[in-house]
């Protein structure tokens with residue numbers, strides 16, 4: 001089993017400069033590789049990460065103009081080509097769009113770290129060419145000969161180190177009779193068949209509403225400032241605007257963190273029940289996103305993230321993750337007698353069975369049906 005951990009780093013100013021430099025070099029190598037890839041393609045050569053890496057090492061790295069590349073670990077640029085290769089592979093498989101050039105604004109600032117140089121000691125972690133960086137974490141940080149995909153990234157405020165490692169903890173004993181069904185929804189985040197209370201939609205909480213209010217206020221301020229400082233038809237960024245935009249960025253980060261944290265708590269709660277499997281609807285999220293009324297709420301609730309976390313936590317704990325067939329009518333079936341109600345409307349929040357008289361919350365009914373889902 002592979003365990004992945006994320007560690008908050010507390011670099012000194014000098015270390016932080018080096019980290020931003022590393023991220024810059026990673027971006028430079030990625031973009032250089034991308035244009036090289038396209039050029040080779042155009043000229044009828046079959047591009048590959050090996051060829052691109054070799055050319056990079058033989059030309060750019062030896063060029064005195066690019067001497068600054070030597071300030072950072074060699075892993076930084078080498079791994080950028082791995083990323084590029086993955087991006088093309090995903091594109092060829094139809095999983096993602098054509099690779100794009102990375103910009104400082106659009107792309108996450110991140111870079112790979114040499115795995116065999118990592119050492120945890122006295123509250124500091126050794127990173128090649130950066131040095132011993134202070135860190136803060138609640139995880140155990142074992143010193144191992146090998147880490148998987150160690151990477152540093154900047155989230156707009158702090159730097160983090162993420163890494164994975166092989167881990168052979170005793171497998172948790174699972175409850176062989178418990179199959180958890182989860183119904184994701186708009187008014188509540190999730191209804192779980194075996195939990196009494198729904199998992200709330202955090203976006204309706206006072207905490208988030210307050211933050212969002214502040215965000216709206218700042219956004220209004222910025223657009224007013226842009227209007228006021230307009231020169232002819234052109235918008236001008238003043239110092240004040242830059243300051244406000246920075247604040248807005250941090251608020252977005254905060255919102256994201258609150259939502260992420262909520263999902264982690266919810267999925268952890270489900271894992272703690274130790275079910276042998278978890279069943280969820282195979283949601284057509286991109287289809288749902290086309291619905292204007294739903295799309296904002298789905299985006300805010302991070303359905304994708306919920307499913308992603310549920311999947312990997314299931315895998316990590318040896319539980320089965322089942323995506324119920326899209327055609328499975330989890331809302332229309334009576335969870336008591338099994339009869340099907342064809343005329344159930346979306347506005348019917350309570351399910352009333354004509355056959356056995358069951359009266360139950362619509363989403364609860366769906367979650368029970370998902371829990372009882374039989375794989376065809």
Ligand SMILES: [Zn+2]
Nearest residue numbers: 334337353356
């Ligand atoms: Zn019934």
